[in-house]
Amino acid sequence: MGKVIVVTSGKGGVGKTTSSAALGAALAQNGEKVVVVDFDVGLRNLDLVMGAERRVVYDLVNVIQGEAKLTQALIRDKRVETLYLLPASQTRDKDNLTPEGVEKVIASLKKAFDWVICDSPAGIERGATLAMRHADVAIVVTNPEVSSVRDSDRIIGLLDSKTVKAENGERMEKHLLLTRYDPTRAERGDMLKVDDVLEILSIPLLGIIPESMDVLRASNLGSPVTLADEGSAPSRAYFDAVRRLRGEALPVTVPGERRGFFGKLFGRKAA
Amino acid sequence: MLTKPRPIRLKGRSFLALSLAPELPFEDWLAGLDDLAARSAGFFLRRPVVLDVSSLVEIKKADLRELVNELSQRNVRVMGLEGARHSLLGPDMPPAMNDGRPASDFDPAAEDEIAVAKESVEAQEAPAVETIAAAGPSIQVTGSLVVTEPVRSGQSVFFPEGDVTIVGSVASGAEIVAGGSIHVYGTLRGRALAGTTGNGTARIFCRKLEAEMMAIDGFYLTAEDMEPDLRGRAVQVWLEGHALKTGILG
Numbered sequence: 198m199g200k201v202i203v204v205t206s207g208k209g210g211v212g213k214t215t216s217s218a219a220l221g222a223a224l225a226q227n228g229e230k231v232v233v234v235d236f237d238v239g240l241r242n243l244d245l246v247m248g249a250e251r252r253v254v255y256d257l258v259n260v261i262q263g264e265a266k267l268t269q270a271l272i273r274d275k276r277v278e279t280l281y282l283l284p285a286s287q288t289r290d291k292d293n294l295t296p297e298g299v300e301k302v303i304a305s306l307k308k309a310f311d312w313v314i315c316d317s318p319a320g321i322e323r324g325a326t327l328a329m330r331h332a333d334v335a336i337v338v339t340n341p342e343v344s345s346v347r348d349s350d351r352i353i354g355l356l357d358s359k360t361v362k363a364e365n366g367e368r369m370e371k372h373l374l375l376t377r378y379d380p381t382r383a384e385r386g387d388m389l390k391v392d393d394v395l396e397i398l399s400i401p402l403l404g405i406i407p408e409s410m411d412v413l414r415a416s417n418l419g420s421p422v423t424l425a426d427e428g429s430a431p432s433r434a435y436f437d438a439v440r441r442l443r444g445e446a447l448p449v450t451v452p453g454e455r456r457g458f459f460g461k462l463f464g465r466k467a468a
Numbered sequence: 469m470l471t472k473p474r475p476i477r478l479k480g481r482s483f484l485a486l487s488l489a490p491e492l493p494f495e496d497w498l499a500g501l502d503d504l505a506a507r508s509a510g511f512f513l514r515r516p517v518v519l520d521v522s523s524l525v526e527i528k529k530a531d532l533r534e535l536v537n538e539l540s541q542r543n544v545r546v547m548g549l550e551g552a553r554h555s556l557l558g559p560d561m562p563p564a565m566n567d568g569r570p571a572s573d574f575d576p577a578a579e580d581e582i583a584v585a586k587e588s589v590e591a592q593e594a595p596a597v598e599t600i601a602a603a604g605p606s607i608q609v610t611g612s613l614v615v616t617e618p619v620r621s622g623q624s625v626f627f628p629e630g631d632v633t634i635v636g637s638v639a640s641g642a643e644i645v646a647g648g649s650i651h652v653y654g655t656l657r658g659r660a661l662a663g664t665t666g667n668g669t670a671r672i673f674c675r676k677l678e679a680e681m682m683a684i685d686g687f688y689l690t691a692e693d694m695e696p697d698l699r700g701r702a703v704q705v706w707l708e709g710h711a712l713k714t715g716i717l718g
Contacts, residue, residue, distance in 0.1 A: 347621050350639045354620030396655070397639065399618050 199230075201303060201313045202442075203332035204374075205356075207348030209319030211340045212376040215412060215422070216435070217316035218246045220336070222421035223432075223439040225280035229311040232271065234302075235285035236328035237318035238294055244284045247274065248419025258286035261298030267305055276424055281310070294327050303331040321355060329360055334370045334442075336403060340377045341389040346397055349373075353400065372403035374438060379408040402449050404438030406431050484628040484647075484665065485516040485547060487686060489523060494535050498542075505542065507681075507690050517544050518565055522551025529556050536562065618654065619644065628665050640680065649673070659683075663707070672705040673717065687712050 204217045214237075221233040235243035238258060244250045249272045255265035260283075267283075274280035283306070286293070306313045317328035329335060335356050339349040353371060362369045375394060382388045395402060406412075407430050415425035423432045441447050491497045519536070521527065536546050548565035549557065557564050611629035618634075619625055621641035625632055632646040637654035644650050644658070647665040649672065656674035663670030663685040672682050677698050682689045684707040695714065702717040 347640050350621040351641065354623045357617070357620070397637070397657075399637065 199307045199310045199313050200334060201307060201315065201332045202334045202336060203315045203317055203329040203356075204336045204338060205317035205325060205329055205352050206319065206338040206345070207321060207325075207352040208340075208345045211338050211345050212406070212412075213319070213338050214242045214246050214316055215416060216336070216338050216374055216376060216406070217314050218243060218421035219423045219432070219435040220439060220442070221312070221314050222274075222277060222280055223423040223435050224312050224314075224442075225274070225277045226423070228279055230279045230281075230309070231312045231314065232281040232283055232306055232310045233314045233316060234283040234306070234328075235316050236294070236324050237316065238285045238289060238291045238324055239287065240318065241285035241287050243316050244272075244282065245419060246416050247282050247421060249274070249282050249284070250419070253284045256284045256286040256289075257302065258289040258293045260302055261295060262293065267302065276420075291322070291324050294324060296327060296330070299327045300331060321351065325352075326355065326359055329356055331361055332356075332369070333362070334372070336372050336374050336442075337398070337400065338374050338376055339394060339398070341375060341379075341383060341391070341394055343389065346389065346394055349398055353398065371400045372442070373398055373400050374403045374406065376406040377408045378405045403441050404434050405449060406434045406438075485518045486664075487518045487520050487550065487666070488544075489520040489686075490535060492524060492527070494531070494538070498535075498538055501544075502542070504688065504690075507692070516547045518548045518550050519546050519562070520550040521556065527556070529558065529561070532556055533561065612648070613646075619658065621658070631670075638674075640678075646670070656682075662705075668707045670707075673703075675702050676700055677703040682712065684712060689714075 202220075204213050204220070206213050214235075217233050221231045225231040233243060233247070234257065235241050236257070237243070241256075244253050252272050255270035257270065259265040260267050260270045270283055272282045272284065274282065283302075303313065303315075315328045315332060318324040337349050337352060337356075339345050356369045356371060357363050360369055373395070375391060378391070379388060383390050391402070391405065409429065409431045411426050411429040412422050412431050415422035418425055422429065423435045426432055427436075437447055437449075488501075517539075519539075521532065524532075532549075532552075539546055546562045548562050550565050552564055611627070612631040612633065613625070613627040613629075614633045614635065615625060616635045618636035619638045619642040621639040623639075624643045624645065625634070626645045628645070628647040630646070631648035631651070632644055633651040633653070634644065635653050638644060638652055638656050638658045638660070640657040642658035643661070644652075645661045645664055647670075648663065648667060649670045650660045650662045652660070652674040654674075655676040655678055656672075657678045657680065659681045660672045660674070660679060661683040662672045664683075666685060668685040670684055672684065677694070677700065679694070680691050682705050684705065687707055687710060689705070689712045698714055698716065703714055704717050705712055705714050707713070
């Protein structure tokens, strides 16, 4: 049985889709079977970031409504053959996502894949709650600024109450992925510092992705940054995050900075 | 065949409501309420509110009706009147309520002097009575609620029965409502409302103060009114008269 990961944040534009694609591609490069599912019905973007926008025939809503088989809707990545995409519908309404339909799709994906990554839409409405509902692990994507942190806090509350795991009395495994982090601006006080974010959210840190032009460039090329430029600072940060996701105890560092200083600063986990 | 209808069941239940005590002149008081509502948007929304009019001796029914209308325009729904004279009540007014305290045997308006005399006697005797009650056989154990996880934004911990202890932080946009005291072993960033069932001896304690609002028995302190040097410190808050007092712990 595969593991279901939801990538969520509450706030929009913090890097959920970018991170879903990057983590998916990084996980798949080890030969494990990975599917990235776009839950943002009506505002889909994952197909663009993964460079598959011209190959979408059927989508998640078609599968849920029984108009297509799951195998027809899955798109295999051209660069990494164990990486798949299940796109969202751009034309249908969000209400077409039914709890029963999502449950069935996730259950069949879990059987066929090692990792099922659910890219959640922004907000706390239907799409977001359905994306997190069947997750085993949650990755909370947060930018180092107050509104993003508060929205993430709200989402963590929902993860602990509105998911199947929470309703069964189990604990949802939650990880913080701090994206668009700029150490110089954080030092100047323009951004929240890592310690401040960790203190507020009190969940373990999965990784810090530095603010970088490489991410934007990769997105515009239609390639996850972990495929487009493996040596870049954000790529290395995503690869490290994947190692931590697999259970490796790896101290968190900001790539591109001297390890000694930041190793001291970030070489620990919260709560 | 005769069918025996099921008996209608009536249950006495107590609910928690916010109690507002309006003061004359109403224009100024309403302005103050608007100010409070503006600073904590949505606070009165969907909450039952009881108007405590016991201190308004000279008010007329028409004035009170206008006040109720003014409040309903502000989305404050008055579900009852506390301490209202019979002449203020009517079928078009919210129903009369009492909060379970023994009702007075006589009309205080008619026998002012006796009432004052009785009150002063009561005030002197009150501590002694309390001690006896505490030592007596019918010890009332107030409940306590312990939350061992951080309280997240948007979450509300509601415990009118007694004290609430949070082992963790209370996030911005979260809310703790307790009948007794509130203890936060972490950072208090949200709202803490202690003593909401009329318990003026309740206190609020937190390891690190960043609160949006704190209240004890209906007396408020918003972030703007807090002394800046208290921010980030371990603080306790208590009620003295009609004012909230704050002090640094440890």
